[in-house]
Amino acid sequence: MNTTKYLGPDGVSAKLPKEGVQLAPVLCKIVKESLNINTFPSLWKRENVVPLYKKSDKSTVTNYKPISLLSIVGKVMEKIVFKELFDYFQRNFLISMWQSIFIPGHSTVTRMVEMYHSFCNEVSEDKKIRVIFCDVSRAFDRVWHRGLLYKLEKCGIRGSILAWFASYLQERYQRVLING
Numbered sequence: 001m002n003t004t005k006y007l008g009p010d011g012v013s014a015k016l017p018k019e020g021v022q023l024a025p026v027l028c029k030i031v032k033e034s035l036n037i038n039t040f041p042s043l044w045k046r047e048n049v050v051p052l053y054k055k056s057d058k059s060t061v062t063n064y065k066p067i068s069l070l071s072i073v074g075k076v077m078e079k080i081v082f083k084e085l086f087d088y089f090q091r092n093f094l095i096s097m098w099q100s101i102f103i104p105g106h107s108t109v110t111r112m113v114e115m116y117h118s119f120c121n122e123v124s125e126d127k128k129i130r131v132i133f134c135d136v137s138r139a140f141d142r143v144w145h146r147g148l149l150y151k152l153e154k155c156g157i158r159g160s161i162l163a164w165f166a167s168y169l170q171e172r173y174q175r176v177l178i179n180g
Helices: 023-036 072-091 108-124 145-154 159-169
Strands: 045-053 065-067 174-175
Touching: 023 072, 023 159, 145 159
Parallel strands: 045 174
Antiparallel strands: 045 065
């Protein structure tokens, strides 16, 4: 990210987190207050979408990739909450062994190698293999919020932290910026 040019929708520069440790106590207070009142700040729910040209004809909309520019401070808070939630899921064995994304040391390549190994074992034992592949390339664009909150609750996330996640998911806004 070019920290000299990037401004989030809240007007905060990407340089801010890199400019000094004195910001840590202030950010810590903001994060704690957000969690205490079960509310993700509405200013951090906004995003600026900038179309980034990819290839070919510039007049064709599909030749642009949408890049979302979010609040830097909001992203810092998301990382803090993600780390705590991820640690909770690991401690309580709530992450499937088939999960690859967001797991340190795992990737889609890891999963493909494991599948290949499994297929080879099955073929060597003259067994049949049936596979169904689903394209979930845009899955994160279509997350069912009520379903996600339900799953979090089933995993033991309740009360104020569940209310915070509900606040995080609702009333999000985006706008497209062209030439600034």
